[in-house]
Amino acid sequence: MDKQTQKNQHKAAADESRDCGGQPQTARDGGNTEDRESLGTGAPPSNTAPANYITDPTTQDKPDFQLLRCGVDSLYLSYRGELASGWDQRLEGLKRAAQSTEEGQRSNAQVRIGEHLFEVRDKGKGRFAYVLVDNCFHIQLSTGSSSALPLAYVQVSSEMLTALSVTEAEERLRYIINTFGQVKGEAQISRADLFADFLSPIVMDSWAQNSWITRAAKIWIHYEKRKFTGWSIGLGGAMGCRLYDKTKELEKSKKDYLKPLWSALGRQEGQSVWRLEFEFKRDALKELGVSSVDQLRESLPGLWAYATASWLRLTIPNPDDENQSRWPSHPLWDALSAIPWNDRTDQPLARVRKERLPSDESLFVNGLGGLTSFMAAHGMTDLGEGFGEFLAHANRFHSNRERTTGKTFIGYVSDKVNAKARKYNTLKNESSESRREDEERKREEARQYKKVKDGE
Numbered sequence: 001m002d003k004q005t006q007k008n009q010h011k012a013a014a015d016e017s018r019d020c021g022g023q024p025q026t027a028r029d030g031g032n033t034e035d036r037e038s039l040g041t042g043a044p045p046s047n048t049a050p051a052n053y054i055t056d057p058t059t060q061d062k063p064d065f066q067l068l069r070c071g072v073d074s075l076y077l078s079y080r081g082e083l084a085s086g087w088d089q090r091l092e093g094l095k096r097a098a099q100s101t102e103e104g105q106r107s108n109a110q111v112r113i114g115e116h117l118f119e120v121r122d123k124g125k126g127r128f129a130y131v132l133v134d135n136c137f138h139i140q141l142s143t144g145s146s147s148a149l150p151l152a153y154v155q156v157s158s159e160m161l162t163a164l165s166v167t168e169a170e171e172r173l174r175y176i177i178n179t180f181g182q183v184k185g186e187a188q189i190s191r192a193d194l195f196a197d198f199l200s201p202i203v204m205d206s207w208a209q210n211s212w213i214t215r216a217a218k219i220w221i222h223y224e225k226r227k228f229t230g231w232s233i234g235l236g237g238a239m240g241c242r243l244y245d246k247t248k249e250l251e252k253s254k255k256d257y258l259k260p261l262w263s264a265l266g267r268q269e270g271q272s273v274w275r276l277e278f279e280f281k282r283d284a285l286k287e288l289g290v291s292s293v294d295q296l297r298e299s300l301p302g303l304w305a306y307a308t309a310s311w312l313r314l315t316i317p318n319p320d321d322e323n324q325s326r327w328p329s330h331p332l333w334d335a336l337s338a339i340p341w342n343d344r345t346d347q348p349l350a351r352v353r354k355e356r357l358p359s360d361e362s363l364f365v366n367g368l369g370g371l372t373s374f375m376a377a378h379g380m381t382d383l384g385e386g387f388g389e390f391l392a393h394a395n396r397f398h399s400n401r402e403r404t405t406g407k408t409f410i411g412y413v414s415d416k417v418n419a420k421a422r423k424y425n426t427l428k429n430e431s432s433e434s435r436r437e438d439e440e441r442k443r444e445e446a447r448q449y450k451k452v453k454d455g456e
Helices: 003-016 085-098 158-163 166-180 246-253 258-264 282-287 293-311 331-337 360-364 366-377 383-405 409-424 432-454
Strands: 066-083 110-113 116-120 130-133 137-141 152-156 181-199 212-214 219-224 227-233 239-245 274-281 312-314
Touching: 066 085, 066 158, 066 166, 066 258, 066 293, 085 110, 085 116, 085 130, 116 137, 137 166, 152 166, 158 166, 166 181, 166 293, 181 282, 181 293, 181 331, 212 227, 227 246, 239 246, 239 293, 246 258, 246 274, 274 282, 274 293, 293 312, 293 331, 312 331, 366 383, 383 409
Parallel strands: none
Antiparallel strands: 066 152, 066 181, 110 116, 116 130, 130 137, 137 152, 181 274, 212 312, 219 227, 227 239, 239 274
8 A cells, every 4th residue: 555545544534533623632731641641561562564454363353343241340339328326336346346356256247238248347448437348349337426428438349230230239239328327318429430341353552652542641551471461541530441451350350250241242262351441530420410320320321432532542643644633543442432332231140149259269279288288298199088187187286276275176167167257248157146136137127128118
């Protein structure tokens, strides 16, 4: 292709993308964005071919873009109101129990609300006095005497938002928060993260830093062990973006519930799933007219359009045109900016786990370390013999220590099970008196829920 033909193609593409404006985009505090951006770890790639044509040669027969899922990945909500005095006293007692040096006392630092069994943490967070956690919600509660703070500040987990819409998740959460005190008004959104998971053979570091046209001040490119893992743009500000290898990230986060969802939507084993994710904090949401869950649900298409057209754009730089706004969008960006949006994912999880369970690898690989070490130390190869001898030696060891620890082998195991049950949100550890109190509390919760449902 000769230079004149390339010029004509750039001009035609630029004419189609003038809806992005006729002047170079600027940072919010003024000045050309390109002068203020900084590049993180790793040098920009030096490919000579146009970025839109650079693909992974092992995936040449694959389509350029295949959307798998899109939705809300993280949601942070605050609730105005006041903690009931009875709960204030009870949570303070449970927090002290969590601080105990006795494992048996620590294991009792739990609260059951409906179907959720929360771990009560030994410390508050920031200015919030109490922290309660399970696999669905991370709840921070203020004391009953606090007037400056909201009653609750909550992170809704990504797994919960994979199973339910934001509206359904907030309804479940509101029931829980209403149990602790009287909620005043609607939940206010402090942060919402929107994402799209997709497949593409395009090499994601095949463009240079100046291909990004953005209102953000900083751009980073990330490598781990010399392998490209993603881009991050504007993180730490009112808005941020990440384009990254989600399959690589799962190796650390262990969110394996995503894999069957991807497979059902066409992902093949071994394919990298890429995620484009935008983080909207309170200031950005307020500026865009979003503060409640209902407003978020209605604004999902508009937020995505703003993020992918006004705030950030991936382009094909034209060296013959200094006006960046006329540079054509990268075909990948055209596909990402055009994805359909609604409040509910097409392939939701059938069930969301409320428990924070260890992985099978942790249980059946790492967990066998003690047994295999024992068998090797005693020259054993038969599993049945090794397991039986392991238990016998463990019982003898703890019997010898019982005078100083006060715990038999069975007592030691029981305390460890209870402690991990608290951490995993699986077993309720309580005395008979606590069980009676819990039953009365459940009846009161049912009465309060009926009032809320009836609109009283």
